[in-house]
Amino acid sequence: MKTFGTLIAAFGRQYEVRTDAGEILLCVPRGKKSLFACGDRVQVAATGPGQGVIDKLVERSSLLYRSDAWRQKLIAANATQVVMVVATEPSFSDEFVSRCLCAAESQHLKVLIVLNKTDIPAGLADARSRLASFVKLGYPVLELSALDNVDALRSRLVGETSLLVGQSGMGKSTLTNALIPEARAETREISEVLDTGKHTTTFARLYPLPEGGGLIDSPGMQTFGLVHLDNEALESSFREFRPYAGQCRFRDCRHDAEPGCALRGAAERGEIEERRLRQFLQFRAECENGRRQAQGW
Numbered sequence: 001m002k003t004f005g006t007l008i009a010a011f012g013r014q015y016e017v018r019t020d021a022g023e024i025l026l027c028v029p030r031g032k033k034s035l036f037a038c039g040d041r042v043q044v045a046a047t048g049p050g051q052g053v054i055d056k057l058v059e060r061s062s063l064l065y066r067s068d069a070w071r072q073k074l075i076a077a078n079a080t081q082v083v084m085v086v087a088t089e090p091s092f093s094d095e096f097v098s099r100c101l102c103a104a105e106s107q108h109l110k111v112l113i114v115l116n117k118t119d120i121p122a123g124l125a126d127a128r129s130r131l132a133s134f135v136k137l138g139y140p141v142l143e144l145s146a147l148d149n150v151d152a153l154r155s156r157l158v159g160e161t162s163l164l165v166g167q168s169g170m171g172k173s174t175l176t177n178a179l180i181p182e183a184r185a186e187t188r189e190i191s192e193v194l195d196t197g198k199h200t201t202t203f204a205r206l207y208p209l210p211e212g213g214g215l216i217d218s219p220g221m222q223t224f225g226l227v228h229l230d231n232e233a234l235e236s237s238f239r240e241f242r243p244y245a246g247q248c249r250f251r252d253c254r255h256d257a258e259p260g261c262a263l264r265g266a267a268e269r270g271e272i273e274e275r276r277l278r279q280f281l282q283f284r285a286e287c288e289n290g291r292r293q294a295q296g297w
């Protein structure tokens with residue numbers, strides 16, 4: 001019997017699918033390639049009690065992934081919002097934040113930055129001042145302490161499918177457990193099923209929210225490669241660059257040392273941040289290198 005469902009967890013080549021009738025099936029893809037992500041809508045066929053195969057993928061409204069020259073890692077499908085968790089300590093990376101923003105912007109997703117661990121006052125002023133430049137770009141920042149109260153965040157998740165991302169150590173799992181009390185228990189159950197013990201947090205999982213919408217918790221990460229973004233997509237994923245698109249003297253301007261570069265001019269006048277322009281050039285070099293390596297140049 002064929003039925004539709006939502007892929008709610010991805011671990012290795014196995015996927016957990018919640019059918020629209022509410023049944024949970026542990027599925028494998030019919031073909032050899034597993035190109036599915038948490039959040040995907042799929043057509044499945046049950047093959048036994050609690051088991052099935054994935055026959056078909058329903059077209060995605062968005063797909064977030066990270067990539068380097070050799071590998072693309074699907075993070076989440078059909079998300080509508082990226083919730084990026086940073087903390088007062090350990091210190092977070094501005095560059096990582098910019099990378100996440102690029103990934104989200106390239107898929108036209110809403111972004112919410114959560115500054116966690118505000119109960120640790122030592123790093124608070126520094127974190128705020130480093131987030132100020134993102135606030136200036138129009139990205140909302142919500143301050144909270146996941147140990148204390150997450151209600152302010154809860155109300156921002158209603159009706160959205162939110163992907164929770166963050167570097168390791170930012171308190172993302174504390175946040176997930178505060179939002180979804182059964183998350184901790186579910187993680188344990190799955191680890192028993194798979195008999196993997198300590199590898200329990202290395203897969204993404206979609207949790208339905210009681211208020212409507214869902215939350216996709218992704219594994220903590222240290223890098224966020226953007227090799228899948230071509231130069232044009234990368235440039236427009238820096239939202240403050242968009243008004244200057246097509247304004248450079250040369251149509252093929254690399255925004256590097258060319259005369260009459262609109263972005264350089266904007267940076268010199270302080271209209272955009274020099275640091276963000278440097279990050280763009282760095283990400284672009286990395287993407288171009290990655291694509292060259294992938295093609296074996």
Ligand code: ZN
Nearest residue numbers: 248253255261
């Ligand atoms: Zn230029």
